[in-house]
Amino acid sequence: MDTLLNFLSDHIELVYIVILSIFLGIEVIGRVPSVLHTPLMSGANAIHGVVIIGAIIVMGKAESDNYAALILGFLAVILGTLNVVGGFMVTDRMLEMFKGKKDRK
Amino acid sequence: MAYSLLHLAYLIGSITFIVGLKMLSHPASARKGNLIAAAGMAIAIFGTIFLYEDTSDIHADGHLRNYAWIFSGLAIGCVVGVLAAKKVKMTAMPEMVSLFNGMGGACAMLISIVEFNHLLGPVSFTISLNDTIGWSNNANNLLQSLQHLINGVSPANAAGKLVIIMLGMLIGTVSFTGSVIAWGKLNGRIKDASFKGQHIINLSLLGLLLVLVIYAVAAYYKMVDMSSSSTNPQLVIRLLFYSVLVLSALYGILFVMPIGGADMPVVISLLNSFTGVAAAFGGFLYDNPVMLTGGILVGSAGTILTILMCKAMNRSLKNVLIGSFGGGAAASNGGAS
Numbered sequence: 310m311d312t313l314l315n316f317l318s319d320h321i322e323l324v325y326i327v328i329l330s331i332f333l334g335i336e337v338i339g340r341v342p343s344v345l346h347t348p349l350m351s352g353a354n355a356i357h358g359v360v361i362i363g364a365i366i367v368m369g370k371a372e373s374d375n376y377a378a379l380i381l382g383f384l385a386v387i388l389g390t391l392n393v394v395g396g397f398m399v400t401d402r403m404l405e406m407f408k409g410k411k412d413r414k
Numbered sequence: 415m416a417y418s419l420l421h422l423a424y425l426i427g428s429i430t431f432i433v434g435l436k437m438l439s440h441p442a443s444a445r446k447g448n449l450i451a452a453a454g455m456a457i458a459i460f461g462t463i464f465l466y467e468d469t470s471d472i473h474a475d476g477h478l479r480n481y482a483w484i485f486s487g488l489a490i491g492c493v494v495g496v497l498a499a500k501k502v503k504m505t506a507m508p509e510m511v512s513l514f515n516g517m518g519g520a521c522a523m524l525i526s527i528v529e530f531n532h533l534l535g536p537v538s539f540t541i542s543l544n545d546t547i548g549w550s551n552n553a554n555n556l557l558q559s560l561q562h563l564i565n566g567v568s569p570a571n572a573a574g575k576l577v578i579i580m581l582g583m584l585i586g587t588v589s590f591t592g593s594v595i596a597w598g599k600l601n602g603r604i605k606d607a608s609f610k611g612q613h614i615i616n617l618s619l620l621g622l623l624l625v626l627v628i629y630a631v632a633a634y635y636k637m638v639d640m641s642s643s644s645t646n647p648q649l650v651i652r653l654l655f656y657s658v659l660v661l662s663a664l665y666g667i668l669f670v671m672p673i674g675g676a677d678m679p680v681v682i683s684l685l686n687s688f689t690g691v692a693a694a695f696g697g698f699l700y701d702n703p704v705m706l707t708g709g710i711l712v713g714s715a716g717t718i719l720t721i722l723m724c725k726a727m728n729r730s731l732k733n734v735l736i737g738s739f740g741g742g743a744a745a746s747n748g749g750a751s
Contacts, residue, residue, distance in 0.1 A: 343722070350723075357713075360518055
């Protein structure tokens, strides 16, 4: 119990960020029209690609003789970049198509 | 100076994610919102590459190394990502999103694996000590505990770190394999498959995963706390860690396998929010605010979006997730709702 409380108080700022972000996330997209569901999903998909920052840190910290870490980190950077770049591009293409449809009507 | 600039970059990144999501939920501003979030992401990424400093790293000056690796990884990812996103047919976009989502999950999984090995220390180190000097395991443990003390890590904090690593890996892996299965289903390469009692197996698998995580963390806590009775705690923890890896991969497959093709967008949205949570665990691991806010935002917004998508299809989330397990279950669920 004591250790748990200590852990909580050591990271209390992060805990606050988590709680506030949860409510923010709910509020921000609360009234999205259903046509935007898929682009929003795709956009959110690109945003969680922020995990690539972790991959960059892993890669940058790896000792140059630690091949396992180097290779795994390298793969992680590639996959994370794919997530970010691909995610934003696909979302943009979706929204472009969406706009075109509306103009024709 | 550089470090405070990095914090500014992370602040800008977090704000653009919030603004971007907000704008994405209105038809008129959606496209602009996407671009704003992308710009914020670029600022956060390049800020990390050039400005990151690890103040706790005692071996080097704390700056990142291996720039060649980082930039070639970024280049490969960019080229493949742009090509894939440009070439994909309009009708195939949801499956592309699913695949990219899986990549994010795999990225979180790989980070956790590297950080886990970093946390336990290299294998060869302990083995060579045992072999050459013939130290007892107790002495070996003592040495490790000393190492932790030098690094300023208390047992509780070290165990907390392992919790974060293991949960991040678990969720990332489930999201990875689940998204790949979802991609295959939308592609038509993978058919729906379910067997009787699959939801019971899934639930017990999930329970087993949680038990294994708790067990591994407890073993690690004992090891750091120098009170381990096990003969080789490191081996046990490694074994537990990799079995969690394999089982969560299996869970991701079993989780998506029985769900019908028409419900796939809902499942992809759910897996999307899973990856968000996995990214947030990465934020905890590195004390990184932009990963934390970005991940949690996607986690909560994705969950709400999943529920909204279900409502738009006139179904409940429960219905989508367990309604398709076997014909009988589907019928009774349909009747209930």
